[in-house]
Amino acid sequence: MATSKLSTRQRLSWAIITILVLLYALFPVAAILATSFKTPADLGNQSFLPNTWTWANYEMILTGSAQGLFLSALRNSIGITLISTAIAVVLATLAAYAIARLNFPGKRLILGAALAVSIFPVISVVTPLFNLWRTIGLYDTWLGLIIPYLSLTLPISIWTLSAFFRQIPWELEQAAQVDGATQWQAFRKAIIPLALPGVFTTAIIAFFIAWND
Structure with missing residues (x-):
């Protein structure tokens, strides 16, 4: 039985398509992760990355006032x-x-x-x-x-x-x-x-x- 093999160009095309699909699927997750490091004043900012990186949100839900509710x-x-x-x-x-x-x-x-x-x-x-x-x-x-x-x-x-x-x-x-x-x-x-x-x-x-x- 003859087996078909993908050419180098075809493999490259499929690799590019796969990367694009992964980027499209993971972009919302990356946006949520980036938002979690923003300060309250930064939330209305249209930029993808926060202007000032902070762990305050994680501290609030893990050890702060929202700990009991979140955990x-x-x-x-x-x-x-x-x-x-x-x-x-x-x-x-x-x-x-x-x-x-x-x-x-x-x-x-x-x-x-x-x-x-x-x-x-x-x-x-x-x-x-x-x-x-x-x-x-x-x-x-x-x-x-x-x-x-x-x-x-x-x-x-x-x-x-x-x-x-x-x-x-x-x-x-x-x-x-x-x-x-x-x-x-x-x-x-x-x-x-x-x-x-x-x-x-x-x-x-x-x-x-x-x-x-």
Whole structure:
């Protein structure tokens, strides 16, 4: 089979395109970072870099008057996001494997419903959810945020992982079972290691969905 190789000019062109895309994507991050070193008087300045560099903003949120508010909010955000991501990935892995490997009625309906839920506007259920959580005592708790985040991360996680599982050859699992492995052992020792890139990708997606919200 003939293999095509990129010429030096083509490689240079792709390198330039890649650098331009990275600069475009990272420019807002660089702007935020530069703004964090500006003084309050500098914030209205149109210049990209601050006229006077200062650590005062970081001192305020890490050791100053805003420490209690910022650090507690950061701790809550990281904890809730990590727990939501871990639960979503575990449940989505099991559900996606069943959808990809097992034949049962309504499988396509489940995938369609998962995709529909993932694009549903969450803001429309905030008010009834707020009233429900106050009634049952979940308001202002970690669990009260983890449950709604699972409704955001689970559907897209199931959809993504089911596509990865369908790409793994069925014969590998059958070979493991022929060698004496149970279905669970074949899933854990043969399928999961091959699906790790998909699981990792899904975890990143679920993490950013929960974090951004």
